[in-house]
Structures are given as C-alpha cells and as structure tokens.
Amino acid sequence: MSSVLFSPIALRGLTLKNRIAVSPMCQYICDDGNANDWHLMHYGSLALGAGGLLTFEMTNVSPSGRISQKCATLCSDENEASWKRVVELCKKFGGAAIGIELAHAGRKASTVPPAQGGRALKPEEGAWETVAPSALPYADWHTPRALAKGDLVTLVDEFVASTQRAHRAGFELIEFHAGHGYLMHQFLSALSNQRTDEYGGSVENRMRFPLQVFAAMREAWPKDKPLGVRLSVTDWVEGGLDMSQSLLFAHQLKKLGCDFVDVSSGGLDHRQQVPFAPGYHVGFAEQMKREVGMTTMVVGLVTGPKQAEEIVASGKADMVVMGRGVLYNPRWSWHAAEELGVDIPYVPKMFPAHPSLRPAVFPNRAKA
Ligand SMILES: Cc1cc2nc3c(=O)[nH]c(=O)nc-3n(C[C@H](O)[C@H](O)[C@H](O)COP(=O)(O)O)c2cc1C
Known part of the structure; x- marks a missing residue:
C-alpha cells in the first residue's frame, strides 16, 4: 500500500524519511543542564524506530529559564559537549534526524518537576527570581519580575548563543518553543502580557518580541x-490567545523564513478547559495549513497508525508529532508501517526483526 505517512518530506536542506516526529519531552534528569547517560539510552532508543524526526526536550537558553533545577540547558561549553555526545550516538546508530527545542520558561521557571507536584520552589529549595513580560504569576507560583528593555536584548543574545551551540552540537533542526505557557507564549497572550510599551497591548505588539527572537535565531542558524x-494556538480561556491571533503570528513567522509550525495548545493559564480527545488539535492544524500555507505538524493524542495516515493523507497536517505514544512504544514507526502494509527498511543491526523476514510471510527470504 502506498502511504503518505511514510513518504519523505523536505524542510530546507533536511529530508525526513517519514512524517512521524517524536515530540520534545522534558526528562527532568539533568545536572547543570547537561545531558547524561539517561539521555543516551532514552534518545538512542527513540532514534531507532520511533519516527523520522526526533526532537530533544525543552532545552533552555539560560539556567534561570529552566522549569526546574533538573531541566536541560544549552548555554555552556559543558552543556554543548554533553548534548553533542547524545546527538552523535543517535546519528551513528539511529535512523532519525535530530532536532532540539529551545526555550525559556519565564514565569513558569523555578518549580519542582510535575511528577513531584509541579509547584513553585521554596526559598530553602533554591528558588530563583523568575521573569516575564509583566509581573503576573501563573496560578500561585512565583510572581515574576517584569522584563526591562535591557533584559530583552540579553534574551535575544541568549537565544542566538544557544542556536549557535545547537549547530556545533550537530542538531539538524530547531523548534523554537512559543507555546505551553512559557516565556514566548507569555508575550503572545494578553492574559500574561499587560505591558504598556511597544511589546504589549495590540496583538502586533505582543508578537513583537517573539518575532525579534525568531529573526535573530534564523540569522544565526x-x-x-x-x-x-x-x-499553543489557543489558551482555552476567555480573553486569552486564540486561533485568529495565532494565525496572524504564523503569517509573520512565515515572512521571516519559518519552516514549520507545530500545533499544540494551552499551558498559559490554570483555568484552561482543554477538550482532550484523539487528535484534538487536528482541526486547528488544518486551518493553520490552509490559511498560512506553512508546513504544519500536529501533536496531541495521535496514537494510531490509521489515524496518523488519515491526518497526513487528507492534507490536514503535513506531519504528526507524538509524545506519550512513542514512550509507550519506541518502535512505533515499525509497527505503524506493518499495520499500514508499508515495507520500510530498519536501521542496521535491527533487520532480523523485519516482518518481511518472518517465515510465515516470506519463506524464501527467511532461508537466505
Ligand atoms: C513527560 C513529558 C514531557 C514533556 N515535555 C515537553 C517539552 O519539553 N516540550 C514541549 O513542547 N512539550 C512537552 N510535553 C508535551 C508533549 O511534547 C506533547 O505535546 C503532549 O504530550 C501531547 O502529545 P501526546 O498526546 O502525543 O503525548 C511533554 C509531555 C510529556 C508527557
């Protein structure tokens, strides 16, 4: 059977062998932001057969931009070397292109990891000052300091420096994190951005800083x-970021040379009411792709091969992005190919597992 899911897709000079991506997922296991042996095992495993693109977890451009003390950073030579080691291993043995998600948590920094309750760190636990467009906290977390103009210049420099480090570490793609309630999203949403300067107020003003950062990164990459x-195309809260504003933002990103948009939602306001259901972002992705015409990825409860095939074959999105589904099944793409009747090559060393070598299917090839 011919499959769109298993057809290649080009993003600039990078051709992905299929349209399945592994979503960035924080591991909350770094010391000083460095990758370690867990990352070798975890990403090494996912690089073998989860998808054509493997995007490493939210990696912050400064220590103060971390969600927790155990989050990743890419802002020192030590960080760079540690992530390079993981990228090299994945590329040496794996079959996926390797990307990284660069971010700053803004007012959602200085917390304990979600598995330990996801609350603000206490002073005696090493809490640090958080920053945001305005001095408005997320839920009952830290009240951030409103960023001054000079801080914005520093932040641009930090995103640029991490971008350069990502290149040196061997990453092939960057996903700039402007969702899930982190710093860039805090600028975009009127619920968290109540600035009175040129970075707040109208949607054009709220987009200004994320666009400046994106443009500087594009220049450095x-x-x-x-x-x-x-x-996050919607905050799922009255008065928050919505699809019409997100479309405006995406149009501007496209003008700056943005190669893809990965459609997700929420994370900015704890009052959100998210209608979780299989593929619950697909409608937004479809609209994004149709109205903006940028390569569109969709994440969120995409778990089944036929579901994934339908999303890309019908043109609702160009790629599917999977999180928990590939944690559950790190060989997801192999199993999807078999279910869809597509013959895909496996990475070297793994070929004996290929369905075509099972005697019941191809007795002659099994003898060879
Ligand atoms: C353990 C875990 C860690 C996550 N960390 C990140 C992250 O670092 N960056 C991000 O953009 N989203 C993160 N997410 C959200 C996922 O990337 C994904 O958007 C979400 O899980 C929905 O996709 P799914 O239904 O396929 O899991 C995380 C999700 C999980 C389960």
Whole structure:
C-alpha cells in the first residue's frame, strides 16, 4: 500500500524519511543542564524506530529559564559537549534526524518537576527570581519580575548563543518553543502580557518580541537547516490567545523564513478547559495549513497508525508529532508501517526483526 505517512518530506536542506516526529519531552534528569547517560539510552532508543524526526526536550537558553533545577540547558561549553555526545550516538546508530527545542520558561521557571507536584520552589529549595513580560504569576507560583528593555536584548543574545551551540552540537533542526505557557507564549497572550510599551497591548505588539527572537535565531542558524515554531494556538480561556491571533503570528513567522509550525495548545493559564480527545488539535492544524500555507505538524493524542495516515493523507497536517505514544512504544514507526502494509527498511543491526523476514510471510527470504 502506498502511504503518505511514510513518504519523505523536505524542510530546507533536511529530508525526513517519514512524517512521524517524536515530540520534545522534558526528562527532568539533568545536572547543570547537561545531558547524561539517561539521555543516551532514552534518545538512542527513540532514534531507532520511533519516527523520522526526533526532537530533544525543552532545552533552555539560560539556567534561570529552566522549569526546574533538573531541566536541560544549552548555554555552556559543558552543556554543548554533553548534548553533542547524545546527538552523535543517535546519528551513528539511529535512523532519525535530530532536532532540539529551545526555550525559556519565564514565569513558569523555578518549580519542582510535575511528577513531584509541579509547584513553585521554596526559598530553602533554591528558588530563583523568575521573569516575564509583566509581573503576573501563573496560578500561585512565583510572581515574576517584569522584563526591562535591557533584559530583552540579553534574551535575544541568549537565544542566538544557544542556536549557535545547537549547530556545533550537530542538531539538524530547531523548534523554537512559543507555546505551553512559557516565556514566548507569555508575550503572545494578553492574559500574561499587560505591558504598556511597544511589546504589549495590540496583538502586533505582543508578537513583537517573539518575532525579534525568531529573526535573530534564523540569522544565526545555517541557511540549509530548518527552524520552526511550536505554538499553543489557543489558551482555552476567555480573553486569552486564540486561533485568529495565532494565525496572524504564523503569517509573520512565515515572512521571516519559518519552516514549520507545530500545533499544540494551552499551558498559559490554570483555568484552561482543554477538550482532550484523539487528535484534538487536528482541526486547528488544518486551518493553520490552509490559511498560512506553512508546513504544519500536529501533536496531541495521535496514537494510531490509521489515524496518523488519515491526518497526513487528507492534507490536514503535513506531519504528526507524538509524545506519550512513542514512550509507550519506541518502535512505533515499525509497527505503524506493518499495520499500514508499508515495507520500510530498519536501521542496521535491527533487520532480523523485519516482518518481511518472518517465515510465515516470506519463506524464501527467511532461508537466505
Ligand atoms: C513527560 C513529558 C514531557 C514533556 N515535555 C515537553 C517539552 O519539553 N516540550 C514541549 O513542547 N512539550 C512537552 N510535553 C508535551 C508533549 O511534547 C506533547 O505535546 C503532549 O504530550 C501531547 O502529545 P501526546 O498526546 O502525543 O503525548 C511533554 C509531555 C510529556 C508527557
């Protein structure tokens, strides 16, 4: 059977062998932001057969931009070397292109990891000052300091420096995190951005800083490497960011050379009411793709091969992005190919597991 899911897709100079991506997922296991042996095992495993693109977890451009003390950073030589080791292993043995998600948590920094309750760190636990467009906290977490103009210049420099480090570490793609309630999203949403300068007020003003950061990153990232954005297209809260504003933002990103948009939602306001259901972002992705015409990825409860095939074959999105589904089944793409009747090559060393070598299917090839 021919499959769109298993057809290649080009993003600038990078051609992905299929349209399945592994979603960035924080591991909350770094010391000083460095990758370690867990990352070798975890990403090494996912690089073998989860998808054509493997995007590493939210990696912050400064220690103060971390969600927790155990989150990843890419802002020192030590960080760079640690992530390079993981990228090299994945590329040496795996079959996926390797990307990284660059971010700053803003007012959602200085917390304990979600598995330990996801609350603000206490002073005696090493809490640090958080920053945001305005001095408005997320739920009952820390009240952030409103960023001054000079801080914005520093932040641009930090995103640029991490972008350059990502290139040196061997990453092939960057996803700029402008969703899930983190710093860029805090600028975009009127619920968290109540600035009175040119970075607040109208949607054009709220987009200004994320667009400045994106443009600087694009300039610093090699021309043949793709740079895209993860967006929360709606806050699911009255008065928050909505699809019409997200479409405006995406149009501007496209003008700046954005290669893809990864459609997600929520994370900005604890009052959100998210209608979780299989593929619950697909409608937004479809509208994004139709109205903006940028390569569109969709994440969120995409778990089944036929579901994934339908999403891309019908043109609702160009790629599917999977989180928990590939944690559950790190060989998801192999199993999807078999279910869809597509013959895909496996990475070397793994070929004996290929369905075509099962005697019941191809007795002659099994003898060879
Ligand atoms: C353990 C875990 C860690 C996550 N960390 C990140 C992250 O670092 N960056 C991000 O953009 N989303 C993160 N997410 C959200 C996922 O990338 C994904 O958007 C979400 O899980 C919905 O997709 P799914 O239904 O396929 O799991 C995380 C999700 C999980 C389960």
